[in-house]
Amino acid sequence: MKALVTGVTGFVGSAVARAVVEAGTEVRGLVRPGADRRALDGLAIETVPGDLTDAASLRAALDGCRQVYHVAAHYALWAPDPSVFYKANVDGTKALLAAARDTGVDRVVYTSTIGAIGLPDGGGPGTEETPVSLTQMTGHYKRSKYLAEQEVLKAADAGLPVVIVNPSAPVGVCDVKPTPTGQIVVDFMKGRMVAYVETGMNLIDVDDVAVGHVRAMERGRIGERYILGCRNLSLKEVFEILAGLTGVKAPKVKLPRELILPLAHVDKWLADYVTHRPPRIPLDGVRMAKYVMHYDSSKAVRELDLPQTPPEVALEKAVRWFREHGYA
Template sequence: MWLVTGATGHVGNVLVRKLLERGEQVRALILPGESRESIHGLNVEAAEGDVLNLDSVFESMQGIKGIFHLAGVISIMPGPNAFVRKVNVDGTKNILRAAQEMNIRKLVYTSSIHAIQRVEDGVIDESVPYDMKNPYGAYDRSKAEATLEVLNAAQTGLEAVVACPTGVIGPYDFRGSMMGAVIHDAATAKPALYVDGAYDFVDVRDVADGLISAAENGKRGESYILSGQKISIRYLLETVREITGKHFFQMKIPFDLARFAAIFTPMYYRFANATPRFTPYSLEVLQSNSNISHAKATRELGYSPRTLYESIKDTVKWILEKKK
């Protein structure tokens, strides 16, 4: 049996589906009161618990052969965030402590491309170090710190590997990620505001396949980038329009104007308890170097991501069917 933390998230629920398709048994660590919509109807053993509660972590690992650790908090808001660090770092430390004491055979940690040091030019691959002092956001720093904890545990004998996805899109996005919301609005012909910019996006199903392959073929203490294809936001919107055949209002916001507005939007959205599209962090990502290589994952894991056109098409189909 595999333990999956963060099983109700976007990557998590797709990973669960992939494991079940392979005939694996799955136990999902789920926060008390957390929505289970994304895994409803799946043959999963649900274990209520919290990665911050060491007792529940130990309990969830009874009788398992390996762990996919995905539980974490994502944030694109500026400034320090103690809760993000607590969940992402301290929660990972709890997982590692329990895995080591219980002699778990395999641990696959889902990190992030944003944990890796920013590189202005050239190719970003696994030779670029993780950056605990990343100036761009608390999320990036917390993922880097947690990743280094996993790699340190691997050096002392834990069979642990790390996977670093880029921007994840795809079907089964029940909670509505930031890019998922962009695709949703375009698919339902809502007006779209966008800025010049591009990033590397990858299909959630390819990430899940990559995680499973990392468990089977990954080498202890190694990291694997799970990237896809670099596309612009404008291309993404135009692709959705082509797929649906629906025209919708699009307006490109001058980047300097978006940067100025992003100074103020985080304060508004904190009061509104919502996630903004434009923050200093999200704008920086869209302007950053996204020449990202998955050559190592292809070579060692057999990783082969699909085209983003296929991914966007399947995402639109899932969104529209879900609305029926």
């Protein structure tokens, strides 16, 4: 048995590849030309060149594969050209689904995002059944992933055996880029967190996310969504855990979102028109801080036996990995 993993050089994709190999399935990883391969160090897999915008490369990559883990996505809080989110996340997903259908794979697991899951109007954690619409999506990343998820659901309705997983905020080893959540850890370790805007998040060990993918392939119900999450925390609680792990003092100054929002608008304008570099205060990140991103992953725990490694352990693994690799 062989599985194609897209996005294999990324944080979640490389973790998925490790978990698939550990489960006894061969992995073929789709790698964009010029991609940073550091996350693949020590991982015994086959890699093939390809791009989600190149249908021929997708069909070639799928040759001989019975399973597909579509993890690849353009993930950022800012981009100089927002169209990249839709080309990679929506058009690329449609192209891969078409290639999977044409080659007759046994099953596809699609990696969506927790951001495509709704939050109840009255507060409380969101579930797979919480109503949500495109107008509730903050930023191009979330909008593009929501639209991509709709394409996946259409494909499932049309007979493609596909399961959707919605990871929350993963942390752990091999966060090479690092991701926005990983960057919070690095900035904290460097003592850069002097103040913060309070928000809520759901943290999960990236290795648990990977196991969730494998179990969705094995036992997930076709056309269903599964939240891959663990514990709901406030940002303050995350900092308190990091303080205990690193010895760095947690920030005490909590800033009102209304104070930071105008600065984020200015920072975005500078990024768009002057520096052409990611803003230090991402506007979409400040906008998202308005929402307490708490979710209920009991469906995945119940149906997929999703592991629930404590966030303290996941954060300790991240801190140790960042230290060992010179990030902080």
